[in-house]
Amino acid sequence: MLAVENRESVLVIDCGGDVVHRLLACGVDLDKITGLIVTHEHPDHVAGFPLMMERLWLGGRRDHLDVYGIAPALSQARRIHDAFDTSSWPQYPGINWHEVPLAEDSLVLEDSAWEVRASPGKHTVPITALRFEDRYGGGVLAYSCDTSYSEAVVRLASEADILVHEATGQGPGHSSADDATKVAIESGAKRLVLVHLPPEPYLEGEEIPKLQETFSEIEKGVERGRYSF
Template sequence: MLRMTLLGVGTAVPDQDRENTHMVWEAPEGLLLIDAGGSTFQRILRAGLDPLALRGVFLTHSHTDHINGLPALIFQLALAGFQGSLPIYGNAPTIELVRRILDVFGLEQYKVPLEWVVVAGGQEVPLHSPSYRLRVADTVHPRPCLALRLEDRTSGSALVYSADTEPCPTVQDLARGASILIHEATTPQPFAGHTTPRQAGTVAATAQAGRLVLVHFSPRYTMSAADAIAEVHAGGFAGEAEIGREFGTYTL
């Protein structure tokens, strides 16, 4: 099974029902965590998954809401008896900053061995997975950020996560033909570095995605859920569209 579970779907400021946006990808060979916002270890458990099955962490970028749970996760994995080393994937500026943050935490022996893997936009991430491939593309955001395309090696079907971005050609191309597009929809009006629900609808329509899921969204800070879906359709997307919910799952 290839499946994405949303662990958090909110903006940088959580609301009552939404933690910072992050998610976990489930494959036969184990779990790949995508960003680490909030109480990630517990949220993996609440999703019915085993944190000890993690086989890697992919960090899209270095803004606090996407990395704030990582030091605690590494600490908790060590205490829980995680075996082996844990690869951490990300672009060079993100890896550099996160390594310094972990040094400040002073985890000493209470951390799992880490393997740092630097990747850049346009590359295939060296996961060596027999079931899926992962390609990444640069987004347009105040800090260097990577969008992800997870593709079933057998069927060719794909799930794409935009990460944080304003509409841009690189993410548009990455999303082309995706069965599922998980796209941020942070702001009610166009804003540098982020996307509105209407713009997300246009991206999905242009990419001919099968299904659109909005994340990095809050009915308190963006707009109501009903208005957001109406805006998606106004952007030209006629397919299935929804607001991402925490612990929602999406299977290829």
């Protein structure tokens, strides 16, 4: 899970756990959330959707929530959400579903705060990597989501200020830290943050310093970390 924030809006990307709890722990104003993007149908990316809606409602949200994603990701979110009967919850927010085509450089959304584009990655199910451009400062963040090395992700991440790339480990459908570094170099990204790391000790010792010999601005992402772009 991650979120991008500028002065006008917060967009949440995936909700595999209790995303509202994490946002509050990071000091994010829930009223600034203008949308959720779900990248794919796997539980670690979408299973927390009904909980997110419940917590936003309990937190006072009455406006609808815009939810964006490719068709299988949206259907998964809808199925999980509809497993709970919210019909008697007063003023429960509506959900506006926005399907994103599974094609390279698809427009996800464009408003006064953001331009967001998507391209397919290579995972075990259909998936979208994402590119966010902040319409105020012009900063660009790209997110690989779950994927093995992908040339479409290289193109999507072109000249990004930050590339957030998964480094679960060698595939199928996932990347090693070497793969992520290759994407950062080929895309011309300025900084690489490695995420979606396995729970056991990982990329410790000499691995990161060794990768820094080819791409200096590389780091392991930290839980509840904040990064400016």
